[in-house]
Amino acid sequence: MRALRNLWAPTSRLYDRGDEGQPQKRVLDCSIGWQNYHDGNSWREIDAGHSEPDGNGFHARFTRTPRLIRLGEDGKKRVYPVPGNDQVWVQLRKPEELALGRPTSKRGGIWTWNRDAYAFSLVVGPSGIKFRLVLKRPVGVNTLHIPFDSRGLTRQGRRLLHDGEVVALLRTPTITHAGMNEDDEPIPVDVRFEPGMVVLEFDPAGMVYPISIDPPLDLQVEADTDDCIRYGATTFTLDGPQVPYWCHTSVDDIQWGCRWTSVTVPQGATIDTAYMSWCAIENQDNPGVTVTLRGEDADDSATFSTYTDFDNRLRTSASASYVVPSVSMNVWYDTSELKTLIKEVVDRASWASGNAMALLQDDPGTTGANISYGRSHDSDPTKAAKLHIEYTVAMAGIVGSRIAQVF
Numbered sequence: 001m002r003a004l005r006n007l008w009a010p011t012s013r014l015y016d017r018g019d020e021g022q023p024q025k026r027v028l029d030c031s032i033g034w035q036n037y038h039d040g041n042s043w044r045e046i047d048a049g050h051s052e053p054d055g056n057g058f059h060a061r062f063t064r065t066p067r068l069i070r071l072g073e074d075g076k077k078r079v080y081p082v083p084g085n086d087q088v089w090v091q092l093r094k095p096e097e098l099a100l101g102r103p104t105s106k107r108g109g110i111w112t113w114n115r116d117a118y119a120f121s122l123v124v125g126p127s128g129i130k131f132r133l134v135l136k137r138p139v140g141v142n143t144l145h146i147p148f149d150s151r152g153l154t155r156q157g158r159r160l161l162h163d164g165e166v167v168a169l170l171r172t173p174t175i176t177h178a179g180m181n182e183d184d185e186p187i188p189v190d191v192r193f194e195p196g197m198v199v200l201e202f203d204p205a206g207m208v209y210p211i212s213i214d215p216p217l218d219l220q221v222e223a224d225t226d227d228c229i230r231y232g233a234t235t236f237t238l239d240g241p242q243v244p245y246w247c248h249t250s251v252d253d254i255q256w257g258c259r260w261t262s263v264t265v266p267q268g269a270t271i272d273t274a275y276m277s278w279c280a281i282e283n284q285d286n287p288g289v290t291v292t293l294r295g296e297d298a299d300d301s302a303t304f305s306t307y308t309d310f311d312n313r314l315r316t317s318a319s320a321s322y323v324v325p326s327v328s329m330n331v332w333y334d335t336s337e338l339k340t341l342i343k344e345v346v347d348r349a350s351w352a353s354g355n356a357m358a359l360l361q362d363d364p365g366t367t368g369a370n371i372s373y374g375r376s377h378d379s380d381p382t383k384a385a386k387l388h389i390e391y392t393v394a395m396a397g398i399v400g401s402r403i404a405q406v407f
């Protein structure tokens with residue numbers, strides 16, 4: 001397939017299959033998270049492992065990511081969240097409680113300082129950078145002071161803004177430890193901000209070593225509102241690691257939503273097949289969870305924001321039933337056929353190619369113990385849910401041209 005790079009975007013890739021003897025057939029691969037970066041001339045696939053030598057206190061520049069990232073061998077990291085503007089940046093140093101020295105290994109975008117009592121690592125990814133600290137044994141530390149600095153940015157809580165727009169997010173760190181079961185939720189770490197400092201506090205009492213602390217700096221904050229969970233009378237979250245959340249549980253009225261932008265299906269197109277792909281977050285040997293999926297009946301779905309916003313969204317009359325199978329961690333699964341509800345959306349009079357589309361799960365209406373989780377964008381941007389659509393549309397001089405697209 002020939003890449004049509006001039007039509008790529010941060011979250012989508014478009015290909016032409018004319019070189020395969022299928023003229024006018026195109027494939028669009030689009031996801032919730034970033035896939036591409038711009039090199040100044042054209043769009044390219046992200047390569048978070050590529051770096052170039054640097055200076056002025058830094059040792060490597062990561063230039064094949066959506067935002068420039070610089071790392072120093074002393075554990076310093078600086079990110080430039082506004083493309084082309086080297087006067088706007090955010091910088092964090094190593095925790096003051098750690099004596100690092102030089103890295104023991106540098107493998108692409110993963111740098112590690114492995115010491116007797118702990119291991120510290122920096123990980124460059126498509127949507128940001130994070131550090132991970134593993135305490136191998138008790139070291140008498142329950143507070144970490146992380147020097148923090150920025151230029152051209154203002155801070156509102158954990159959000160960093162440039163000219164009033166959120167461009168980066170300091171996420172809430174979490175802890176996992178050796179005494180946790182596979183299905184236990186990570187433990188949030190208390191965070192507070194002091195002048196020039198981010199302070200993390202945790203209580204290791206009752207935890208089993210090794211203890212892992214994982215705080216990321218996320219640059220793609222807009223995508224984090226494109227999947228959500230809503231349940232009970234008031235609970236709504238955009239930050240959970242589990243979407244989709246397939247379940248029959250004792251929690252009443254649990255629902256979730258996923259949204260994809262740049263859905264380039266023409267108005268009125270014939271939908272040949274459609275399904276959502278999701279990646280399991282853990283092993284679950286409890287099949288039988290049956291859920292109902294609907295589309296949002298809207299011309300251009302807005303990103304998710306609140307409990308009320310979610311409840312007020314109109315659903316398609318068409319629906320699809322899906323029986324969730326037993327699943328294995330990090331394996332992808334496809335839902336049942338969704339073409340009727342996708343067709344209802346693209347048949348709207350004001351639907352336009354390139355608009356955003358959302359899928360919503362209805363309340364299962366039952367309770368029980370069966371649960372299966374998928375990875376959200378917060379859990380792993382590369383494993384967030386995707387939407388696959390194949391459609392047929394009449395084009396100039398061509399009848400019944402079939403195009404496959406993945407979102």
